[in-house]
Amino acid sequence: MKTKKFQGIVQVQYEQARQSIQTGDLLFCSGTYLISELIKKASNSFMSHVAFLFEWNGRVLVFESVESAGVRIIPLSHYVTNYNNTGRKYKGALYLARHETLIDSSFDRTLLQNMIGKAIGSLNRNYDQTELIRILTRISLGVGRHKENEAYICSEFVDQCFRQIGIRFPRTEAGFVYPEHIAADPHVYPMFEIVP
Numbered sequence: 001m002k003t004k005k006f007q008g009i010v011q012v013q014y015e016q017a018r019q020s021i022q023t024g025d026l027l028f029c030s031g032t033y034l035i036s037e038l039i040k041k042a043s044n045s046f047m048s049h050v051a052f053l054f055e056w057n058g059r060v061l062v063f064e065s066v067e068s069a070g071v072r073i074i075p076l077s078h079y080v081t082n083y084n085n086t087g088r089k090y091k092g093a094l095y096l097a098r099h100e101t102l103i104d105s106s107f108d109r110t111l112l113q114n115m116i117g118k119a120i121g122s123l124n125r126n127y128d129q130t131e132l133i134r135i136l137t138r139i140s141l142g143v144g145r146h147k148e149n150e151a152y153i154c155s156e157f158v159d160q161c162f163r164q165i166g167i168r169f170p171r172t173e174a175g176f177v178y179p180e181h182i183a184a185d186p187h188v189y190p191m192f193e194i195v196p
Contacts, residue, residue, distance in 0.1 A: 003046040003183045005190050006030075006095050012192040014080045017096065020191065023054040023112050024102045024165075026158070027062060027076070028183050031092035035067060045180035048092070050158050054116060063119040065157040070126045071119070080196050094194040100187045101167055114164040122160070126151040155179045 006028065012020075029036070029049035036048035051064030053076060060076040068084075083090040101107055152160065155177045159169045169185055171177045182188060 003180060006046065006097075006183065006193075009095070009190050010192045011195045014077070014194055014196055017192065017194045018060055018076075021053055021055065021060050021076075021096065022098070022102065023109075024099070024115065025053045025191075026097040026099065026182065026188065027051045027053055027064075027079075028095040028097060028179060029079075029090065029092055030095070031090065033091055036092060039179075043178040043180055045178055047095075047179035047183045049154050050179040050182050051154060052115075052119075052158055052161060053096075054112075054119075063116075063157075063161070065125070065127050065152040065154045067127050070124060071122045071152060071157060073123065080194065089196055095183075096191045096194055097183070097188050098191055099162070099167055099185075100189060101165070103189070111165045115161045118161045118164045119157075122152065122157065127153065155182055158182060 027050065028047045029051075030040070030046055031037070031048045033048075039048045040046065049064070049066075051062045054061055054063065061073050062076050062079065063071070063073055065071045078084075079090045079094055081087075081089060155169075159171075159177045159182070162169065167187075169177055170181045172181075
């Protein structure tokens with residue numbers, strides 16, 4: 001897909017990166033974990049995960065849906081120094097991007113409260129294991145369709161939150177949305193790769 005735009009972009013150390021991050025920025029991961037590699041292979045993707053960031057009391061936090069916990073909030077610093085309480089950084093590359101709507105100076109940033117409200121209202125929702133199975137079935141057998149529910153894979157969660165501010169990301173004909181679709185969206189601009 002069109003995610004080559006992320007390859008070879010400038011690397012910025014985390015402490016410096018924090019100064020550029022705004023609420024609504026997208027965090028893309030290209031992981032090397034087994035599940036990450038399966039997701040990338042199954043969806044023919046460069047990206048294995050997507051989340052969005054927000055600032056709160058001087059901290060940068062990540063809203064995401066993950067297999068082990070469902071929808072959660074964690075500090076971005078955990079990706080850089082203590083991923084899943086291992087004392088190590090996330091295994092893989094971390095990319096920051098911004099949707100053009102959030103770059104536009106005429107965008108009413110108070111609308112971001114709608115997005116944050118949707119995300120907070122979704123906390124502790126389950127990760128959609130069934131959706132993951134449907135995606136794998138669709139890819140491997142060519143059958144199955146997306147079904148809306150209250151459980152989310154990462155890209156579905158981000159898509160639902162961004163809909164609250166009028167942004168819709170591309171989906172497959174069967175209604176699925178992968179991290180790759182969001183990353184490849186022509187309105188999403190890579191900013192930099194975050195490094196420790």
